[in-house]
Each structure stands twice: as C-alpha cells, then as structure tokens.
Amino acid sequence: MSENQTKFGVLIKAGLAEVHQRELPEIGDNQVLVKHEACNICTTDYGQWMGLREHQPYPMAGGHEFAGIVVKKGPKVVGDFEAGDRVAVAYSFCGECDPCRHALTSECTQVTNEPTEDGYYGAFGFSEYSIRDGRVLIKMNKELSASEASFLEPLATVVKGLDKLRIKPLETIIVIGAGTMGLVNAQAAKAYGSRVIVTEVMPEKIEVAESMGLEVINAGDCNPVEKVKELTDGKGADAVIIAVGANIANKQAFEMVKKYDARILYFAAGYPAPELKVDSNFIHYRKMELVGTYGADMKDFFTAANLLNKKMVDVSKLVQCTFPLSEIQEAYKAASTPGSYRVSVIL
Ligand SMILES: [Zn+2]
Ligand SMILES: [Zn+2]
Structure with missing residues (x-):
C-alpha cells in the first residue's frame, strides 16, 4: 500500500x-x-x-x-x-x-x-x-x-481517575475486577505508592493479577468484604476503584471502605446501567466521596506516556x-x- x-x-x-x-x-x-x-x-x-x-x-x-x-x-x-x-x-x-x-x-x-x-x-x-x-x-x-x-489512551483515562481520587502513598486501594482496566488501574495505583488489593472471581484473571505481583482476593471462594476488613486490621479500604460495572460491585464498595472520609471511584460503565442503592444520610454521616471519571485530558496523556515509557506500568x-x-x-x-x-x- x-x-x-x-x-x-x-x-x-x-x-x-x-x-x-x-x-x-x-x-x-x-x-x-x-x-x-x-x-x-x-x-x-x-x-x-x-x-x-x-x-x-x-x-x-x-x-x-x-x-x-x-x-x-x-x-x-x-x-x-x-x-x-x-x-x-x-x-x-x-x-x-x-x-x-x-x-x-x-x-x-x-x-x-x-x-x-x-x-x-x-x-x-x-x-x-x-x-x-x-x-x-x-x-x-x-x-x-x-x-x-x-x-496510552486507556492508561490516560486511569491517570485522570487516580488524579480525581487523590490517592496518597501507603493508602489501601481496592480494585474490584481484574479485567484489562482493573489491572491497569491496579498497576498505576501501585506506581503512585498505594497498597493495592484486587478482587476477582475468574481463576484465569486471578492468575494474571498474581503474576503481576498484585495482592489478590479470590472473591469466588470468600466474602471479599470480610477479607478486606481482615487485611486492613478491621479498618476497611481508604478508597475503592470499581473497574467492573455491576450492582454487586457497587454494593461491595460501600461495605469495603473505611468508616469515615472514604472515596469510591466509578471507573467502569455497565450495560445495563448498574444502580446505586444508598441513602444520602449514609454518604453524609460517613463524609464519603463518590467520584465519577471518564476520558482523559492532554496532561493525563503525557503522564500516561511517562508511566509506560519508563516502564512503571507494565x-x-x-x-x-x-x-x-x-x-x-x-x-x-x-x-x-x-x-x-x-x-x-x-x-
Ligand atoms: Zn478505549
Ligand atoms: Zn476545544
């Protein structure tokens, strides 16, 4: 041609x-x-x-x-x-x-x-x-x-989400779902200095996540909410990234986070659209932040290029x-x- x-x-x-x-x-x-x-x-x-x-x-x-x-x-x-x-x-x-x-x-x-x-x-x-x-x-x-x-593009969308989530080093971040975008989120959050725990049910995906050196909860053979509590000394996660658009993920995220000032990032869409079943008092008294993200701006693309080019995200x-x-x-x-x-x- x-x-x-x-x-x-x-x-x-x-x-x-x-x-x-x-x-x-x-x-x-x-x-x-x-x-x-x-x-x-x-x-x-x-x-x-x-x-x-x-x-x-x-x-x-x-x-x-x-x-x-x-x-x-x-x-x-x-x-x-x-x-x-x-x-x-x-x-x-x-x-x-x-x-x-x-x-x-x-x-x-x-x-x-x-x-x-x-x-x-x-x-x-x-x-x-x-x-x-x-x-x-x-x-x-x-x-x-x-x-x-x-x-570059998928990682840029992850960078934008992490930016909005304002994750800090040593925080515990749960990523629900070890699909492509779940594992890109997990690796990027780790590169930002967080402790990252991935939850997944499919054995093949669990294997891939573990081969990347990630901490993984097999949600198929335990209660992932209890497991998160156990792994965080009863405290719960600082933030959850929902990388699979599903009602069950939305529900688990509310149950996995720490009592006050937790953040939840809605990274994935789902079809049909998943629902949020929560009353606003729950968000209010627990001072929770619900964060949406979609797409990426030029600065996110440049950060993503750096992370890939320097092999901080593999x-x-x-x-x-x-x-x-x-x-x-x-x-x-x-x-x-x-x-x-x-x-x-x-x-
Ligand atoms: Zn895409
Ligand atoms: Zn324009």
Whole structure:
C-alpha cells in the first residue's frame, strides 16, 4: 500500500467488520502522516461489534487505542518527535473553545462526530496510515511492543481517575475486577505508592493479577468484604476503584471502605446501567466521596506516556493476542470472548 492509499478496518453493522480502502490527502502544515503499527480493540469497540451498545453510527471506522511511526511531519508541527519515531495518539481537540482554554481538552466542544467526506465515522485506528494533528501525538518508547504503546489512551483515562481520587502513598486501594482496566488501574495505583488489593472471581484473571505481583482476593471462594476488613486490621479500604460495572460491585464498595472520609471511584460503565442503592444520610454521616471519571485530558496523556515509557506500568501481560488487519473479524470475535484481555490488530 502506498502512503497516500490506506486500508482500514470498519464495522458495517453489529457482528460484521470489513477491510476497506481509501485515499489520504496531502498533510497540512500542522499535520503528521503516521504509519500505524498496532491498534487495540477497546471494550467500547467490541461492545458495538457484539451489538450491546450501538452508540456510534455506521460505517464505523473505529479504533482509538493505537501507536505508529512518524513518516512525515508538516513544517509547523511542534512536539519532540521526528520521522522514524514511535508515537501514540491522544484525543482530538481544538485548543480554542472554553473547555480547551481551561485545559479540559476531553471536553472540547468543537470535536463532533461528523462523517468523513467518503462517509465513514470514527477515529480510523485500524488503518495502515492516517493523518493526525501533530498536537495529539506523543512520543513512545520503542522498547515497548506497538501493542503495549497502544495502551496510552486507556492508561490516560486511569491517570485522570487516580488524579480525581487523590490517592496518597501507603493508602489501601481496592480494585474490584481484574479485567484489562482493573489491572491497569491496579498497576498505576501501585506506581503512585498505594497498597493495592484486587478482587476477582475468574481463576484465569486471578492468575494474571498474581503474576503481576498484585495482592489478590479470590472473591469466588470468600466474602471479599470480610477479607478486606481482615487485611486492613478491621479498618476497611481508604478508597475503592470499581473497574467492573455491576450492582454487586457497587454494593461491595460501600461495605469495603473505611468508616469515615472514604472515596469510591466509578471507573467502569455497565450495560445495563448498574444502580446505586444508598441513602444520602449514609454518604453524609460517613463524609464519603463518590467520584465519577471518564476520558482523559492532554496532561493525563503525557503522564500516561511517562508511566509506560519508563516502564512503571507494565501492560505486557494485558495483550491477549494479535491478528493482522485482514483478520479483523476474527480479532473482534477474540476480543468479545469473556475473560480475554486486549486483542491487538497489527497494521
Ligand atoms: Zn478505549
Ligand atoms: Zn476545544
């Protein structure tokens, strides 16, 4: 494929991914031509493939967790990368709207979900080549695999959540759920200096969490709430990160935290939407903080790049398997298999 033609993966409808081809324009002064190396299939991507949440229009040229090599950069591009360097990609932003000027780039009001001229929606992560705004590219360590470097976006969302949770060294943080995002949260919280305990029921996931050196409660063969109390001398956790969207996780979080000034981070969404069954006096008298988080701003992406590049967060065990672009349908199938970690499409 030449540099002005690219193949790319696209969802035609739920359950059907195809490879299409399109022309790329010349790069603008502030743009960069990137040869993609890998793009990981996010929960939101395969949720749509499975028809669980058809939240984006078709044809959906999705994929937002990707890394690649700089081929050519426009004369006005700023950033510490040159042709041949590896970069990963943050969210688009305009830089001029009110949220952008307050550094809340993930809340940019100018980024819309309009189709391209040739009628496709999405971030085109599953492409061989793409043209990107130079400001959203961040240099990544070439010692990582391309699939590991593609964790920039998910880790950035974790960094934003931990920032909002204001975790301090030596605090005890419980992460409910050892899926991909649970284990990214756990590793990042550990890198921030916390004692981290993960709770999980699936034996395969428990094994992966333990192989990362994490403290794990097997919630399948004990009462995780009692176990947390036991492991914290009866005190309970300083904070809980809910990394699986489920009623049971919401309930356990309230029971696992310490009596006063505890924080709970709602990291994961769930479909159907999980419920919070609590009265406000409970929150009031216990001075509890309930914290929501979603997405990431540019500063979170830079912090995440640092954590990955300096290997303070190791995602190597979270790459389940890889597929070539030609087998993107198989890749979606693998990603949708319960218990699997990130499936990576190699481009
Ligand atoms: Zn994602
Ligand atoms: Zn903006």
